[in-house]
Amino acid sequence: MVETTPSRDNLCHLRSASRDERLHPIHGLAAEVVAQILACLDSGSLLSAILAHPLFHATFQVFQQHILKEVLLRLVPLRLLPLSFATYEAESMDYSDWNRIRRLLDRVHVGQVQSSSPPPGLPPLPLTHRMVAAMERVHLMVEYFTADFAQQAIPRFSRIFETTRPATSSPSEELRILRAFYRFQLYCNIFGRKAIKSARQANLTAPVSEDEDWARPTLPRKSLEDMRRELESFFWPWHPWANEQLACVFEYLETVISVFFDDVAAHDVEWGWRKVDWVEPSVAIPHRRFLLFNGLGLPYRLRQSDEFETWKSLLDSADVSRTWSGNERTVTMASSLTESVVRRSATNVEDADDLRGLEGQAAWKGIDDAATLPAQLWRVANVPYASVFDRTNLLLRDAGYVFWDGYVGETAKVMERVEHCSWTFNGRLLPHELPKLLQAMRRSWRERSKIWLEGGWGYWADGRLLS
Numbered sequence: 244m245v246e247t248t249p250s251r252d253n254l255c256h257l258r259s260a261s262r263d264e265r266l267h268p269i270h271g272l273a274a275e276v277v278a279q280i281l282a283c284l285d286s287g288s289l290l291s292a293i294l295a296h297p298l299f300h301a302t303f304q305v306f307q308q309h310i311l312k313e314v315l316l317r318l319v320p321l322r323l324l325p326l327s328f329a330t331y332e333a334e335s336m337d338y339s340d341w342n343r344i345r346r347l348l349d350r351v352h353v354g355q356v357q358s359s360s361p362p363p364g365l366p367p368l369p370l371t372h373r374m375v376a377a378m379e380r381v382h383l384m385v386e387y388f389t390a391d392f393a394q395q396a397i398p399r400f401s402r403i404f405e406t407t408r409p410a411t412s413s414p415s416e417e418l419r420i421l422r423a424f425y426r427f428q429l430y431c432n433i434f435g436r437k438a439i440k441s442a443r444q445a446n447l448t449a450p451v452s453e454d455e456d457w458a459r460p461t462l463p464r465k466s467l468e469d470m471r472r473e474l475e476s477f478f479w480p481w482h483p484w485a486n487e488q489l490a491c492v493f494e495y496l497e498t499v500i501s502v503f504f505d506d507v508a509a510h511d512v513e514w515g516w517r518k519v520d521w522v523e524p525s526v527a528i529p530h531r532r533f534l535l536f537n538g539l540g541l542p543y544r545l546r547q548s549d550e551f552e553t554w555k556s557l558l559d560s561a562d563v564s565r566t567w568s569g570n571e572r573t574v575t576m577a578s579s580l581t582e583s584v585v586r587r588s589a590t591n592v593e594d595a596d597d598l599r600g601l602e603g604q605a606a607w608k609g610i611d612d613a614a615t616l617p618a619q620l621w622r623v624a625n626v627p628y629a630s631v632f633d634r635t636n637l638l639l640r641d642a643g644y645v646f647w648d649g650y651v652g653e654t655a656k657v658m659e660r661v662e663h664c665s666w667t668f669n670g671r672l673l674p675h676e677l678p679k680l681l682q683a684m685r686r687s688w689r690e691r692s693k694i695w696l697e698g699g700w701g702y703w704a705d706g707r708l709l710s
Contacts, residue, residue, distance in 0.1 A: 278306035282313035286376035289314065311370040319382050322418065322607070325351045326425040331378050333432035341469070344433060345476055351429075352480040352605040384539045385424040387546075392420055392495050396643035403642050404651040404660055412646075415610055419617070419646045422607075423488040427496070428538050430477065430489075435536035442533070442563040480605040484621035484645045491640045496535055499542040503554045504531045509684075510703050511555055515691025522680045530562075537561045551702055617645040623654065624661050638664040 281289055281303060289310070292299045303310060319327045329351045336343060393412045401408055412420065478486055508514050508521035520528055534541060541561050545554055612618065624636050624644065639661065651657055691703050 274302055274305065277302045278310055279313075281306075282310045283317075284314065285318075286314060286372065286379045290372060290376075308370055311372065311375050315370070315375055315378065318379055320418065320421070323421055323425060326422065326429060327378050327382065330381055330425055330429045330432060331374060333429055334377075336433075338433055338437045341473060344473070348476055348480075381425075381428060381539070384543045385421055385428070387543065388424055388492070388496070388499075388539065389417060389420045392492065392643065393417070395495075396491075396641065396646070399638070399642035400644060400647055403638065403644075403664060404657070406649070406651050408647070408649055413648060416646050416648060418607075419485075419488055419610060420492070420643070422485075422610075423492045423646075424539065426489050427492055431536055431538035433477070434474070435538060438533075438536050439563055482606060482611045482618070483625070484617045485605070485611055487621055487625070487640075487645045488617070488643075491643050491645065493535065494637070494640050495643075496539075496542055497532060500534055500545065501531060503545045504534070504558060506551070507555045507558055509687065510551070512691045512694050512700050512703050514555075515688050515703060516695035518688050518692075520684070522677070522684045533563065534558065534561055616648050616651065619654075620644050620651075620657070620661075623658050636661075636664070 277298065281292060281299060284292060289303075293303050294300070315324075329347050332347055333344070336347070338344065393416075397408070397410060397412070400406075505521040508519040519530065521531070541557060544557055548554065548557075606612075620639075624639055652660075687703070687705075690705065694700075694703065
């Protein structure tokens with residue numbers, strides 16, 4: 244029987260033993276068992292363990308690929324791995340090398356349409372801790388916004404279609420939302436970085452005054468054609484309703500940023516001197532929408548703070564000088580979606596009774612089928628307008644109408660509810676309110692400009708002008 248309390252002799256024996264024998268009983272475990280323990284950690288805890296103990300470090304060196312693969316597979320759904328890897332690669336890829344970008348997108352698209360094929364697995368390139376940690380950071384943001392989006396959108400969907408459904412998303416619904424946020428981040432890593440660089444270069448040669456706007460260089464015709472082809476490579480392999488899902492999360496993220504952007508624009512002294520607009524309808528404020536090119540990181544970091552100065556610092560660091568003037572000629576996500584997707588479906592939209600004609604190369608079996616509710620609702624809401632960004636569908640996109648499964652009624656009743664949304668107040672800005680608010684905004688600009696020119700800065704608390 245094992246003694247629970249060591250005798251004096253045993254104590255003397257322990258004192259004379261080696262340091263490793265006294266302090267490292269984990270050495271008795273098989274290396275494979277230690278590797279499985281490490282594989283159960285997240286990337287941050289894994290790094291801490293490797294640095295804390297030589298056994299963990301040695302085990303990681305031997306089983307690195309197995310451990311990192313297990314960490315990744317436990318985190319990211321297998322079907323999303325191609326998008327996750329593409330998002331990671333695109334962040335550091337030379338976006339001017341379009342052949343390489345196209346090959347990356349092909350890896351995302353190819354193989355999805357084959358229902359008998361298993362989802363693509365891990366790529367042949369070796370995994371590193373840095374890679375997995377970066378992919379984990381993106382996935383945690385994607386998961387965060389997925390949960391928040393579903394929490395807001397599901398009650399709206401139930402009200403619009405007068406249906407009772409679960410308060411949480413099903414696995415297939417969650418997969419659609421996760422995919423949409425990944426596609427948004429991939430878009431930003433490719434086209435967003437390019438747009439930000441183009442805006443900065445344009446600002447170097449920007450005219451001093453608005454009267455000299457004619458002097459601002461415009462993109463040559465060949466560059467515009469190249470941009471159109473690149474956007475088509477990104478959007479066209481997907482179903483129109485899958486691209487509408489991207490439109491839903493884009494506008495959701497704009498509302499997330501608007502909370503912070505509008506507060507800083509309305510109250511910061513320096514932004515008042517710059518005359519940053521926050522009143523015009525969102526489509527008329529390219530400055531705010533342009534910030535979304537920075538990807539999920541900006542709205543996520545804004546959400547993590549309740550400090551006004553932190554909000555301003557984050558927005559300023561992500562900003563591009565002069566984008567607030569509205570004169571940038573860089574394509575925004577809204578126009579990208581509208582142009583690319585409408586052109587994608589233009590030849591089919593009149594015959595969209597058969598939605599199979601709109602299926603794309605990147606279709607996900609069971610998720611994007613023409614028989615699903617997202618496809619049917621997309622047809623009802625968009626065929627009359629041939630546009631995925633028609634403003635009359637704003638309430639539907641707020642409700643994430645192309646994400647949810649189930650049954651919402653006969654076609655005629657559904658069309659009636661969709662049409663009702665097109666003239667229902669969407670909770671944003673009523674037309675008759677605009678002149679009064681614009682006048683108040685201009686008065687606040689004058690007040691804050693005066694404070695700024697006198698050496699003042701910070702939060703402008705006078706809210707009377709906006710009452």
